[in-house]
Amino acid sequence: MIVPMSHILIFSGIMFFLGFACVLAQRNLIMILIGVEVMLNAVGVTLAGASALWQQVDGQIFVIFLMAMTSAEVSISLAVVVYLSRRKKTIEADAFSEMNG
Amino acid sequence: MNEKLLFLIPLLPLAAGVLNALFGRRLPRALVAGLAVGGVALATLSTVVFWPLAAGEGTRATLYTWMASDNLRVPVAILFDPLAASMSLMVTFVSTLIHLYAVGYMAEEGGNARFFALLNLFVFAMLTIVLADNLLLLFLGWEGVGFCSYALIGFWFREEKNALAGRKAFLVTRAGDVFFGIAMLWLFAATGTLSISGINQAASALPPDTLFWLTLLLLTGACGKSAQLPLMTWLPDAMAGPTPVSALIHAATMVTAGVYLLGRLFPLVSLSPAGMATIAAVGALTAIYAASCALAQREIKRVLAYSTMSQVGYMFLAVGVGAVGGAMFHLYVHAFFKALLFMGAGCVIHLTGGENDIHRMGGLGRRSPLVFWSFLAGALCLAGAPLTGGFFSKDAILLAAFVAGGLYFKILWGIAATTALLTAVYTFRLLYLVFAGAPRTAGASHRLPAAMTWTLPPLALLGVFGGLFNLPTAWGGDGALGEFLGPLAGEQVHASHALEWGLAGLATGLFLVGWLAARWRYASYRGERPSPAKTFFLHGWQADRLVDVLLVRPFRVLADFFWQWVDRKGIDGFLEGGGASLMRLGGALRRLTTGRVHSYLAGFAWGLIAILAWMLAGFIE
Numbered sequence: 001m002i003v004p005m006s007h008i009l010i011f012s013g014i015m016f017f018l019g020f021a022c023v024l025a026q027r028n029l030i031m032i033l034i035g036v037e038v039m040l041n042a043v044g045v046t047l048a049g050a051s052a053l054w055q056q057v058d059g060q061i062f063v064i065f066l067m068a069m070t071s072a073e074v075s076i077s078l079a080v081v082v083y084l085s086r087r088k089k090t091i092e093a094d095a096f097s098e099m100n101g
Numbered sequence: 102m103n104e105k106l107l108f109l110i111p112l113l114p115l116a117a118g119v120l121n122a123l124f125g126r127r128l129p130r131a132l133v134a135g136l137a138v139g140g141v142a143l144a145t146l147s148t149v150v151f152w153p154l155a156a157g158e159g160t161r162a163t164l165y166t167w168m169a170s171d172n173l174r175v176p177v178a179i180l181f182d183p184l185a186a187s188m189s190l191m192v193t194f195v196s197t198l199i200h201l202y203a204v205g206y207m208a209e210e211g212g213n214a215r216f217f218a219l220l221n222l223f224v225f226a227m228l229t230i231v232l233a234d235n236l237l238l239l240f241l242g243w244e245g246v247g248f249c250s251y252a253l254i255g256f257w258f259r260e261e262k263n264a265l266a267g268r269k270a271f272l273v274t275r276a277g278d279v280f281f282g283i284a285m286l287w288l289f290a291a292t293g294t295l296s297i298s299g300i301n302q303a304a305s306a307l308p309p310d311t312l313f314w315l316t317l318l319l320l321t322g323a324c325g326k327s328a329q330l331p332l333m334t335w336l337p338d339a340m341a342g343p344t345p346v347s348a349l350i351h352a353a354t355m356v357t358a359g360v361y362l363l364g365r366l367f368p369l370v371s372l373s374p375a376g377m378a379t380i381a382a383v384g385a386l387t388a389i390y391a392a393s394c395a396l397a398q399r400e401i402k403r404v405l406a407y408s409t410m411s412q413v414g415y416m417f418l419a420v421g422v423g424a425v426g427g428a429m430f431h432l433y434v435h436a437f438f439k440a441l442l443f444m445g446a447g448c449v450i451h452l453t454g455g456e457n458d459i460h461r462m463g464g465l466g467r468r469s470p471l472v473f474w475s476f477l478a479g480a481l482c483l484a485g486a487p488l489t490g491g492f493f494s495k496d497a498i499l500l501a502a503f504v505a506g507g508l509y510f511k512i513l514w515g516i517a518a519t520t521a522l523l524t525a526v527y528t529f530r531l532l533y534l535v536f537a538g539a540p541r542t543a544g545a546s547h548r549l550p551a552a553m554t555w556t557l558p559p560l561a562l563l564g565v566f567g568g569l570f571n572l573p574t575a576w577g578g579d580g581a582l583g584e585f586l587g588p589l590a591g592e593q594v595h596a597s598h599a600l601e602w603g604l605a606g607l608a609t610g611l612f613l614v615g616w617l618a619a620r621w622r623y624a625s626y627r628g629e630r631p632s633p634a635k636t637f638f639l640h641g642w643q644a645d646r647l648v649d650v651l652l653v654r655p656f657r658v659l660a661d662f663f664w665q666w667v668d669r670k671g672i673d674g675f676l677e678g679g680g681a682s683l684m685r686l687g688g689a690l691r692r693l694t695t696g697r698v699h700s701y702l703a704g705f706a707w708g709l710i711a712i713l714a715w716m717l718a719g720f721i722e
Contacts, residue, residue: 024702032698093698100696 008049015042029081029091033074040070104162107151107181110189111228113144114196118221125214134204137217141200141224145193148186155186157587161234168237172293179232180298184429184589187582188231188361191433195353195440196224198556202444203345205552206451210343216256220349223249227354231361235295236285239362243281243326246355247274253350254342266341273335277325281362284318287311297365304369312369316376319366320383323359327413329387334644336410337394340402344447347402352409352443353436360416360432364425367591371423378509381421381502385513385520388414390642392523396530397638400457401446404531407641408483409439411520415498418517422510424501426583426590430571431494433582438482438491438564444557445476449535451547459531460629464540469549473536475557482564484528484616485521487609490567495521497573500604501594521608525615533623541626575601 019038026032044063051059085091117140125133154160159182168175179185200220207213226245233239248271255267289295291311292303304312323329328336339351350356363370363380370376388411395407412435419428450457452468466473482491499521502514571582575598583590637643693700 020706024699024706027699096698097696100694 003049005049005053008045012042012045012049015039015045027092027094029084029093032093033077033081037070037074040066104154104160104181105164106147107154107160107162107179107232108164109147110144110151110193111179111225111232113147114140114221114228115225116140118218118225121214121221122218125218128214130213133214133217134207137221138197138200138204140221141193141196144224144228145190145197148190148193151181152186152190155181155183159183159185173289173295175235175237175295177238178234178296180234181232182589183586184361184364185232187429187433187585189228191436192224192227192231192354195436195560196220196227196349198560199345199349199353199440199444201552202348202447202556203343205550206343206345206447208550208552212256216253216343219249219252219256220345223253223350223355227358230358234297236288236297236300237295239297239365240281240285243278243358243362246350246358247271247278247326250274250339250346250350250355253346254339256343256346257341263341266335266338270335270339273332274325277322277332280318280325281322284315284322287315287318291315301366301368304372307372309373312373313376316370316373317379319363319370320376320380323362323417324383325359326362327356327359327417328410329359329383329414329417330390333387333391333410334641334648337398337403337406337641340400340406344402344443344450347406348440348443348447351406352439356409356413357416357432357436360413360420360428363417363420364428364589364591367420367425367589370420371591377421377423379421381418381505381510381513384414384417384419384421385502385516386414387411388418388520389516389523390414392520392527394638394641395527396523397635399460399639401449401459401462401531401535402443402457404459404527405439405442405446408442408524408527409435411524412439412483414520415495415517418502418513419498420591421513422498422501422505423592424498424590424594426571426580426586427494427497427501427594429586429590430582431498433570434482434490434494434564434567437560437567438479441475441479441557441560441564442483444553444560445472445479448472448549448553448557449476451549451553453542454547456542459534461542462535462540463538463626464536466536468540469554471554472549472557475554475561476536477532478561478565480528480532482567484525485608485612487605487612488568490564490570492605492608492612493568493572493576496601496605496608497571497594499608500596500601503604504594504596504600518607518611522611522615525612526619529616529619530623533619534626537624538626573601574598575605 016039019035019040019042022035022038023032024035026035044066047059047062047066049059051057051063081091084096088095117136121128121133121136125136128136159180161178161180163176163178165177166174167177181189200217203216203220207216210216223246226242226249229242229245230239231242233242251267251271253267254270255264258264258267285295288300291307292300294300294303307315321332325332336351336356340347342351370380391407391410391414395404395411398404398407412431416428416431416435419425419431448469449462449465449472452465452472453462456462478489482489485492485495499514499517502510502517505514569581571580573580640646
């Protein structure tokens with residue numbers, strides 16, 4: 001393998017935590033969704049790397065599943081975001097706290 | 102003759118009562134009254150028709166088996182023997198007259214259907230007691246009369262006083278019934294049967310201790326129903342009910358059920374000398390207690406209520422000295438003249454426009470001679486005027502007590518003789534205050550319906566000539582009732598004719614002394630003279646207060662403790678406290694759900710960190 005597995009893992013770990021930090025730190029719904037995408041893709045990198053490591057095709061199939069799932073998720077999420085922004089004229093996540101206990 | 106037809110006697114009043122209970126509201130008044138009177142009158146007629154069946158051992162009839170389980174067999178069976186036959190004849194006959202009287206009495210009152218349905222139901226229950234061949238069936242009637250008594254005392258339940266009186270009667274008699282129930286269970290455990298004749302046969306095999314306790318338990322049950330010491334406080338208050346109810350239930354029939362029960366189980370009771378002595382003592386003490394209370398009563402019906410209690414005490418004394426025949430003789434004669442007195446009292450109350458207080462009556466002799474002469478006949482019987490029915494029946498009891506032997510029974514005889522004197526005094530006090538002199542209040546008089554006045558003379562005749570039913574041999578009679586009852590009459594009284602004449606003379610003397618004392622004091626009205634002793638007797642020796650202090654208040658305190666502390670603070674406190682703390686916990690936890698995405702995401706982050714830290718710790722180890 002050209003790229004060692006440890007590099008892949010370090011790269012995807014950094015990517016994951018960058019996405020995670022984005023999710024936690026951003027108040028904007030779109031930015032949070034982007035953070036989630038980054039985290040999902042970090043996992044995809046790991047899966048592709050592992051597939052190459054063990055010479056098994058399962059990992060790559062999973063990545064394709066992941067892409068399909070992600071596209072579906074993004075389409076729904078964006079629809080929700082559009083709906084929310086119409087309701088309150090804002091997409092700040094903290095503005096939507098009606099579900100409090 | 103088919104012996105199953107005997108069931109007609111109790112079932113006819115039941116049928117009339119059920120019809121009235123179901124459809125009485127829609128029927129015209131006359132039909133309601135006609136059904137009620139007709140049901141009871143037909144029962145009287147059938148008792149007369151079936152009378153020959155009672156001869157000798159009597160007739161047994163079984164309708165069906167009520168309960169059967171293992172060796173418990175309770176058939177709905179009746180025993181029509183001389184004791185039951187004579188008692189049911191008395192009950193049905195007196196009931197018929199009182200029902201007729203009630204038609205007049207209730208003519209201007211509401212709720213006729215309810216009244217007559219309950220009255221008929223009462224007659225059915227009473228006849229069940231009288232005719233039942235086993236204790237459980239008897240107990241059914243026993244509770245039935247208790248319920249009807251409760252419902253009829255509180256007939257005018259809109260006034261709280263009446264409803265309370267009904268409740269008191271129900272609860273106090275129920276206290277006695279508990280003991281009767283225990284006695285019944287014990288009898289079944291000891292003899293394996295509930296049949297009265299079976300129990301009486303098996304009784305001689307029981308150990309003396311058991312017999313004594315059984316007698317005491319039965320006595321307590323009888324005391325509750327018959328208003329004897331110490332369960333007597335309900336009877337004076339029971340006068341809150343309509344007068345026909347007082348006459349039927351609280352004078353003629355139900356209150357004598359205790360005597361009848363002891364008479365039925367006499368073969369068992371008589372085996373325990375200590376038990377018999379207790380019965381006699383309870384009877385004698387109640388007799389004098391009630392007579393002393395009657396001396397000071399102000400309400401006409403309460404005087405009669407206490408006199409009933411006192412006369413039933415005589416009957417208990419008679420059973421206690423073994424003279425069941427004497428007890429039954431007094432029971433019948435007493436039923437006639439006491440029903441008469443109550444019905445007369447109802448007429449008097451009607452005449453004075455609802456006045457109850459004898460100090461505010463007076464001069465009624467001229468207003469209605471028929472009522473006066475009938476009432477006088479009843480009063481003479483009660484006071485024991487020579488040659489009246491009451492004289493002979495009371496004399497028979499006094500004689501039986503006198504010859505029962507031993508100092509103990511002589512003392513009881515002395516008490517009973519003193520009671521006879523007191524009886525004469527209070528009876529004539531009542532007579533003088535109500536009928537003599539000038540009217541002391543000008544109350545508006547109600548018109549007396551004919552049904553109320555013309556039912557009095559037959560009872561007056563029966564009361565005055567009641568002695569003929571059981572004229573002692575010393576008077577040239579043959580003791581017919583005793584002969585008829587045969588072995589059921591208990592022990593034979595053996596006394597010389599000289600002793601009988603001596604005691605009769607003494608009774609006459611006591612009657613005359615009592616009359617003269619009352620005449621001296623009350624012949625001309627001299628106003629009320631209140632004194633502490635009178636108040637004491639007026640309130641029945643403060644028995645109500647004693648019960649209040651000894652039972653009601655401790656019970657209330659205990660109930661209050663269980664309510665306020667055990668239930669409210671203990672059980673409720675525990676459960677509600679648990680609920681409240683869970684609510685608080687929930688309240689604290691709900692602050693976690695802020696509804697903001699970021700706090701949830703922060704939760705994820707911390708969870709992730711915790712999992713990673715845990716895995717890292719595992720990895721390092």
